[in-house]
Amino acid sequence: MTGLVYDFSVITQSIDHYLVSHWGPSLAATIEFVLVGILYLLIYALVGLMLVYAERRICAFIQCRLGPNRVGPQGIFQTIADFIKLLLKENIRIERADKLLFFVAPFIIIVGSFLAFGTIPFAKGLHALDPDIGLFFIMAATSIGVIGILLAGWSSNSKYSLIGAMRSGAQIVSYELSVGLAIVTMVILTGTLQLSEIIEMQRDGWFIFKGHIPAILSFVILLIAGTAETNRGPFDLAEAESELTAGFHTEYSGIKFAFFFLAEYMNMFVLASVATTLFLGGWMPLHLGNFETFNHVMDFIPPLVWFLVKVFTVIYIIMLFKWTYPRLRIDQLLSLEWKYLLPINLFNLILMSVIVLLGLHF
């Protein structure tokens, strides 16, 4: 009925058949790997650059400024110009740094966020990976990032970097817990970890409506804890510009700095996608009860558009956090997690369990 109009698995399967019939299964698989890899790298970089641009424009509007508006129409090529500038910049070798770890750290971070990016279901049949343990995989992949941050801070052999990395480590380890518990709360409702199946279950209503109170609570908790986990303001003590110059990536320059920057924004995108998939129905169109005509009109909008609109709404909220609130102190940060988010989360977990057991959800 719904969503069948836009099924991308038909397209991907026809490409697969075409490649298999021409080159045989093993070579076709290799070609597919390369194609998907290149495509995802391109999307990854482009979405990252676009997010940087969006952030700069949004924060400018919030602060009654115009923001970048000279390079191209409305300044849309500004971040691309910045990226080219970063590519051309010198990659400074730090004399006293641990060469190998210093070199590896940005790659670890970007691999972590890229792996998580691969599992995002953009539309029906439009995802690179769809493992049974999708949510768990995303959790695992994103937490690789903290190793990269700690390595970057430690190997730089600089006090700013080390303090930034230590703060970031404490922060991410604490907030990982809240993100995990918020997701576990939703997993009680869904009963599965596979992202495509989670979305399929929201065909007749998004989980934020189906799970009502505990779902809304865990949505808010996921947003707050996720913002902290991606090291974004107001939880950006790890790279607090005014205190630590740039935190763990103080010593990085050129393209390696760009990696950190890109990974930070893409982590935000992954977080927003997870929130969208879990709570806002992923690429499912908005359906209102029995308004048949309304539902049909909504069905005509492609799932990719639905997905992106939802994701960017969530990203806008996360950006609003950053440009509204002042940066937290480290003790405030930790007390927010351990004294507030965690107890609320545990309570919410029990509430959700009770609701699911008694069948009080829709």
Add this chain to the structure above:
Amino acid sequence: MTFKEYIGGIFQGIRSLLKGMRVTNHYFFSPGEIVTQKYPENRAQLQMFERFKGEVIMPHNEKNEHRCTGCGICEISCPNGSIEVITKTIITEDGKKKKAIDKHIYHLSMCTFCGLCVKNCPSNALAFGQEFEHAVYDRSKLTKVLNKEGSTLMKEVE
């Protein structure tokens, strides 16, 4: 902290956080509030503020008269030495000798726009102009003579 305070604190916090987000959200969705001006494009209708310190000028009235008596206080008070007052002696109608300015030289290249000359002038001869596009190709063009050619002192200024 009692349990009631704990719960109350959470709700109070959420309320104040939402309040803050409402403000920023309002600014995001109201482009009319943007104060940044697109400078080279709006050059024709650009209005500088009255208190803007563009450059030091000497206002003249329509009879080509200024208020500078040539006392030299501006020259003394200028911390950078960007003002030079060259005076001459003129003979007034009733045959008296009197000091008057020949040239009031102003080096824009050295001026920091501190405003001490304007503030200290006893006869309000100096003022700040609104012109701010000072870029020139030759440094000597930044040295200006503030009194106009053939200008005289206003009658009421003594």
